[in-house]
Amino acid sequence: MSSRNNPFDELERIFERLSREFSDASRSWNIGEPNMPWKTEESMALDLVEHDDHFIVAVDLPGFEREDVEVSVTDHMLRISANREQEIEDKDTQYIRHERQHRTEERSLALPDAVDPENVTARMKNGVLTVTLPKIEDDESRTIDIE
Known part of the structure; x- marks a missing residue:
């Protein structure tokens, strides 16, 4: 050394x-x-964990319900958006402090390897979104002829 x-x-x-x-x-x-x-x-804090054949992304989304969240994916990009509408129980309510309002968040994450968009799964539990992204097996290679 x-x-x-x-x-x-x-x-x-x-x-x-x-x-x-x-x-x-x-x-x-x-x-x-x-x-x-x-x-x-x-x-929108998240963790990205790589396994041999898939990635797992865990995202903290406190205050959002499953219906508020949208997940989309391409082969190298994960996009998460969350939108919570403002709930007004009574228009005559006199708030002393009103901080819980309409909230929109969005995050895109570039993935290190290509994933199979057709087999991505997502679940939401206790304000944590967990997305499982299977990797695409890229065993196919070809030799390129040089002209």
Whole structure:
């Protein structure tokens, strides 16, 4: 094992620090744009796990019901959108504080390998959307003749 320092270690630490500082600063921005990427990604946290023959994406969607969520997929892209309509029980209600309003969130995720869109499954339980995306087996290769 070499005792020399990797010249990129310091650069990596700088990027990590900048990323943390930008993330901290962006939380205080109140731009009011529901489709701004930094706001969407912050509120629609997800995990992407790779297995041998499939991916699993788990997405936190608290406050959304199954009917509020739409999932679409192409061979390399997963798109999740969620839309909750504002529920007004009584128009004469005098709110002291009213924060639970119409909410729309959207997130797209590029997948590292092609998936089979026809066999993707999704389920929602306790505010967590779990999407299973089977990989396409790409055993077919061909030799290209060079002219």
